[in-house]
Amino acid sequence: MKANRLQPTKHGARLNKLNAKQHLFVSHLLASEDFNATQAARMAGYKNPSCVATKLLKNKAICAQVGKKLKERQDALQITDRRVLRELASIAFFDPINLFTKDGMLKDIVDIDERSRRAISGIDVKTTIDQQGNTRVETKLKLCNKLGALELAGKHLGMFTDKFSGTLELGPDIISALLTGLENTPDVIDTKAIESDLDE
Numbered sequence: 001m002k003a004n005r006l007q008p009t010k011h012g013a014r015l016n017k018l019n020a021k022q023h024l025f026v027s028h029l030l031a032s033e034d035f036n037a038t039q040a041a042r043m044a045g046y047k048n049p050s051c052v053a054t055k056l057l058k059n060k061a062i063c064a065q066v067g068k069k070l071k072e073r074q075d076a077l078q079i080t081d082r083r084v085l086r087e088l089a090s091i092a093f094f095d096p097i098n099l100f101t102k103d104g105m106l107k108d109i110v111d112i113d114e115r116s117r118r119a120i121s122g123i124d125v126k127t128t129i130d131q132q133g134n135t136r137v138e139t140k141l142k143l144c145n146k147l148g149a150l151e152l153a154g155k156h157l158g159m160f161t162d163k164f165s166g167t168l169e170l171g172p173d174i175i176s177a178l179l180t181g182l183e184n185t186p187d188v189i190d191t192k193a194i195e196s197d198l199d200e
Contacts, residue, residue, distance in 0.1 A: 017061040021045060025056055026065050085156065087118060091149035094119035099141065106139060119144050 024044035037057055041049035098116040122142035129135050154160050
């Protein structure tokens with residue numbers, strides 16, 4: 001079953017196009033974290049759920065109804081391509097220096113700018129009291145996977161390919177041209193420009 005058959009869509013199936021079991025199947029499918037169609041068919045009461053699940057996912061009315069429900073979820077959560085890419089950019093281009101004051105002390109969470117806060121995946125606050133009664137608060141920040149965000153962003157831009165089809169022959173002239181191009185390419189990428197493009 002191709003994943004692109006179950007995509008958010010504004011148009012759903014007419015309710016009379018689905019019978020009671022199909023309605024149950026759609027409900028259980030949407031409730032499943034991994035869209036397990038076999039499990040959804042079993043929960044809906046179908047016999048031989050693994051076989052039936054494939055047929056159900058090919059049903060245009062079912063796909064339309066699932067697509068409509070996904071669109072409703074998407075709209076409710078305000079999930080858009082642009083927002084996802086902006087979040088990835090916040091993590092991928094995150095600069096740890098934004099977490100600290102000029103004195104090298106960790107900023108209070110309310111003083112950290114919103115974009116930098118988006119790169120934080122967890123906060124662990126530990127309070128201890130020593131024998132003299134002094135209170136000590138230790139804060140640890142867990143950051144999102146920067147490399148993972150860069151990889152996802154790179155894949156979105158088509159930068160990484162697993163396969164290369166065809167023959168590539170590099171003669172002396174081509175290699176020389178490539179090296180010249182690299183020498184003229186700046187080592188620093190203007191991430192601010194990339195981020196501002198995403199904000200537009």
